[in-house]
Amino acid sequence: FYPQNQYQRVMVTASTTGHRANAPGKVRRRRRCLLRVHLARGPWACSSQELPLLLSKQPDVVKHINAQDAFWNATKTVRRRAMENKCDRKRTNERARKSNVLVQHDTTLGARGEDDEEEDECDVLIIGGVLGAFVAHAVATAVPTARVAVVERNESIVGRDQEWNASLDTLTKFLNALGPVHGYDDAITLRDNVTTSRWKRSRAFVEGMSEPLAVTGVMDCGVSPRRLIDAVRDSLVRRGVRIHTCTEATHVHSHRDAAVVQCRAYRRGREKDSGGGGGGGGGNHGNIPTQVRARLVVDCTGHFSRFAEESRRLRSKRQPLLHRPPPASEPRGHVVVVGGCLEAPSWPQGNDVADLLACFDTVSQDDIRFGQPLWEAFPADLDVSGTTMPRRTVYMFAYIDDHPDRPSLAEYAGRFVDGLSRYQGVDGHGEEVGVVRFLAGALPCYSDIEGPHVLSEA
Ligand SMILES: Cc1cc2nc3c(=O)[nH]c(=O)nc-3n(C[C@H](O)[C@H](O)[C@H](O)COP(=O)(O)OP(=O)(O)OC[C@H]3O[C@@H](n4cnc5c(N)ncnc54)[C@H](O)[C@@H]3O)c2cc1C
CATH class of the missing domain: 3.30.190 (Ribulose 1,5 Bisphosphate Carboxylase/Oxygenase)
Known part of the structure; x- marks a missing residue:
């Protein structure tokens, strides 16, 4: 038990005695069961607190x-409902059915019809344009003949203002792996342009240590995501990578010879059906595709990826019973x-x-x-x-x-x-x-x- 966790899963092994028909005498049977121990709530109570x-x-x-x-x-409410056993099984099942965002078909699509205007086609489709922009650049450079496309639900492909902290050495290798970025002689020039801070001394300290542990060569620079992604995005456009902004990928249908990604128009806080819009930041400025056919689809939609979530759910179904608690999807x-x-x-x-x-x-x-x-x-x-x-x-x-x-x-x-x-x-x-x-x-x-x-x- 850790004091900060108010409930824990505990594996209990109990021994019981029993008879086996063809064995003389008694044998001991071991039973394992999983108990969920809910510790009493502490003296605290959640109170709304004004910000400083x-x-x-x-x-x-x-x-x-x-x-x-x-x-x-909302996350805590789900937990509260689960703890109070208020989960409505029928609604949960319905939600699970609706979340079928990865669909596998045992069929072949064949060649795309020339007058099929509904469908866009490429070799590699990247969903998500933050780290996805780098993946797209690396692929487009490594295989110049590949038709690469990116779908991004935001209005543009831009990096955030808040710095990424990184290790200079890893950053250099990473930028090298991108391939030549248009407008920069080499990875070092690009690196020097996008790093906003560098320092030589780093340390780690935990209460009780006599002095901090000195660390070198790790997390020793700050990078401007905005500058880096601006540079990569411009280079993507010059390399002919198609960028569909304001476009949200909703489902991936995988066939034997290709995958089809269904898309719809996206506005923050307001989702619309497909068929209009388009944004800046290297975006398509035109029609939003309803579906894109690709030979390879790469999910770069980040920590809250619905595709990764579904994939975890599918995997946890396949896990043997002993590994189930807690399921991989939880x-x-x-x-x-x-x-x-x-x-x-x-x-x-x-x-x-x-x-x-x-x-x-x-x-x-x-x-x-x-x-x-x-x-x-x-x-x-x-x-x-x-x-x-x-x-x-x-x-x-x-x-x-x-x-x-x-x-x-x-x-x-x-x-x-x-x-x-x-x-x-x-x-x-x-x-x-x-x-x-x-x-x-x-x-x-x-x-x-x-x-x-x-x-x-x-
Ligand atoms: C407080 C904080 C500090 C951090 N500090 C650092 C740091 O110092 N260094 C560091 O390396 N990392 C840091 N990170 C992590 C950082 O956020 C990630 O490294 C990076 O942003 C992950 O990029 P990503 O492309 O995987 O995901 P995201 O940045 O989340 O990008 C995903 C993109 O996909 C798009 N998208 C999502 N769903 C869809 C869809 N269905 N269709 C189309 N597009 C979609 C989104 O609009 C978004 O543009 C920090 C994170 C936080 C929260």
């Missing part, structure tokens, strides 16, 4: 936290992340060192529902620090379950601001700290570590 001034004065940040909290609350836990890019006149502990992991809180009974808070911090946006205050990326995260009593993301954000003075020596409740960008989210983690689900060899 640092965050509440920024309407965008409040909106973002509320949106993410709605998702996190998250083993969640990682809650709050934080982002902050600026302050000075960072007392220095802004030339990164923390890969810092853990300085012990879990007390009062705040047990928060789990074990872990922190990380990286120098940020060094190239603009001449004109603005020095910036630092700081995140707090915790690995927890989705018990209904777990705190809201707003509460985690409040705790993040409280912890800044102890962790970074800056007062989050004072005037000096500013928020440049803030992110909050609860991401499910799966124990399923199998490779991708391959529908057919087409």
